[in-house]
Amino acid sequence: VQLQASGGGLVQAGGSLKISCVASRRMFGNNGMGWFRQAPGKEREFVAAISWNGGDTSYADSVKGRFTISRDNAKSTVYLQMNSLKPEDTAVYYCAAARKAYGSRRLSDYNYWGRGTLVTVSS
Secondary structure (H helix, E strand, O other): EEEEEEEEEEEOOHHHHHHHEEEOHHHHHOOEEEEEEEEEOOOOEEEEEEOOOOOOEOOOOOOOOEEEEEHHHHEEEEEEEOOOOHHHHHHEEEEEEOOOOOOOHHHHHHEOOOOOOEEEEEE
């Protein structure tokens, strides 16, 4: 499985951005998916996860109520809609495919990772 994230860019604080991640294989529809991010000098952290059919989602407390994860299995694509962005949301955002049908907050539960897309929020 190959994952390609896109849609990152520069946005002002309070703005919105939607990033996408396309998977290269049909198995996408059987796996939970997640978004993680890594800011300069910091460890990679969980942002959001979604189950194989989109029925279950989870979010980090820092983004809850501002970010929405969704997926379109017909397009093998997972999305992250980010609203009310803050400078502290600045990071490289990575999508990942989980080993099982449900997403997880743990990095070790994911076995495929995309290359990441940079999101920069200016104050």
